[in-house]
Amino acid sequence: MANAVITMLNRPFESWSQAKRQGWATVLLAVVFAVYPFLTDDDSNIDTIANAMSYATLALGLNIVVGFAGLLDLGYAAFFAIGAYYYGIFTAYQVMPHWSSGWEPLAFLGLVEKVNQGSGDLVHFTLSFWLALPTGALVAGFFGLMFGAPTLRLRGDYLAIVTLGFGEIVPIVARNADSITNGAAGLNGVAGPKIGSYHFGVDATPYYYVGMGLVAILIFSSIRLRDSRIGRAWMAIREDETAASAMGINLRNFKLLAFAIGASFSGFTGVFFVSKLQVATPEMFNFSVSSMLIVMVVLGGMGSVWGVVVGAALLQLLQTWILPRSTDLVRYIGESVGSDWLMSADLVQWTQMFFGLIIVVMMLFRRDGLIPATRAQPKLELEEQHADVKRGGFVNVDRIPRWNPQPGNALEIKDVTVRFGGLVALNKVNLTVPAGGVVAVIGPNGSGKSTLFNAITGLVTAEGSIKFEGHELIGLRPDEVLAKGVARTFQNIRLFPKLTVLENVLIGEHCRLKTGPAGAVLRPPSVRAEEKGALRTALDIIGLFGNRLTPRANHTVSGLSYANRRRVEISRALASRPHILLLDEPTAGMNPNETLELAEQIGELNDMGLTILIIEHKLDVVTRLANRVTVLDHGDVIAEGTANEVQRNEEVLTAYLGRAHRAKIEAQDAAEAVAAGGNANG
Ligand code: ADP
């Protein structure tokens, strides 16, 4: 029934693009909010909505930290307090130094004025609200950096505990720094905003419009950030830190950026909030505020911009309307049934319990929130679902520029040792990869092959020397190694599961793009051009696999088949335009057809000039692709040579290939000898 109504209402708009529909829905929403104050004469409703708007801006900021970057911050209200006290201190009559002529320039700018309260001339700060908004955001952002720098290397629960600490410390400082904050009594007489000679005063309507403006700015900024290089980097960190780092994202910088931008949204709101209330007390910023904001984000949908706005609105509705009305109802029922307990009930006192209940219910039934951040998956046509096995390599390969390897060795690994406690995973390993060549690493499970890749890409600490194109890689972070032109895939595929194929590949391009946070929000022509180019490159790369990936470009990768996820991972690595590609068991888990298809494609990449280092178990693939093979066993190199040579090596046969393979090789050799003998005789 409800669906039928929705379908009917949708019908006239079916021909509209999604962007057009969203654009008009936003305009409609803005108009409704803009005219609302004219339609009501109840100031308290306007006031309630203005408060809901400030919660929405806070939730939007928290969403950047928790929803986009996946950093669980339980002390977010700290930055709200910092913004609030910043404005409060510089407008209230609390901090009043003695006047001297040094203040004259500031007085000229209107930031201070000279007052006389009977004990000589004093300075009264008169920071304008309009100046305080952006500077409050900067101040809170600065504190975000200060708090984040030492702590953001922590993950998950540990980070949550430390941020909980900030959330407690800031109000305690506010309570105890009497001389500037007036302690527990709080700052009184915080100035309200004014425009020219018009004072906002206690009328809720002007605040309502300012709040609406702030929500609009922050929604706009959130969406722009989300759909940019910056947002993609945050989401990559949220999905898989190791893979994000290996794809060139500087974890520390991007986490700090999320923290600072989230904090600045909060500082912005703090200025607005105290200017409206005209008081600031430590109680306004305690843990219950941080927890309420977390509930808003979880309820609306982590990472979902409109979701958290709706979440904020619903929780405000719960607190100011639903709970008081329900209390009346419960008391009424209590009166009619004669229950004293019900008659004295006050559901508003139980707000925190309802928050807890909301979290539990959401976790059980709707983890992604009311408006989930992940989008619907487009449906595939029948022919798109059935990809014939493509033999003969890539499709539209000329859209990808060729590589031109310089003669000489690309990668030189000398005496590399990796220890895990007592276990020596690699023992003085030597290996060179000529530019433009394919080198395979084989060996039994646990022989240290993946550890070798981890050592090259900076994921484990190693001794010795790993030189790539003359640069020492040991000691570099994974993102720095990528920037030198070394890209990899992982044995147990590490994609960003909730992101789409296209987004995954775009993240591969991260290191080659330049857009910063300001560019992401303002989107000047240079940024538009960069994004357009990045998108084209990403589509060209996934287009290499024919209709395997292209029809699925907007599907989240968690739903792809195993082989397709491998292809996405290779595409993502190619997107960084590496000089060498490290493939860790790329054909593991693929059927023989898929294996052959991928082997041909890897061969084609090499034909295009890309240098390749590959770990592979399937000997036919190794024989087909590799110029040289290195065999590892228990961390030692036990053989090195062409595929044919190592297959006949005694030690390799004993350690790895086994008796069956020995018999096969011997039979082959015997047959060749007979054939050769026959030729000689004939
Ligand atoms: P392969 O890829 O050749 O199968 P790995 O390189 O994964 O082998 O592992 C080599 C050895 O190092 C194994 O004994 C493995 O248990 C150990 N190892 C790998 N990574 C770690 C780690 N992070 N901590 C401790 N031991 C590890």
Ligand code: MG
């Ligand atoms: Mg391995």
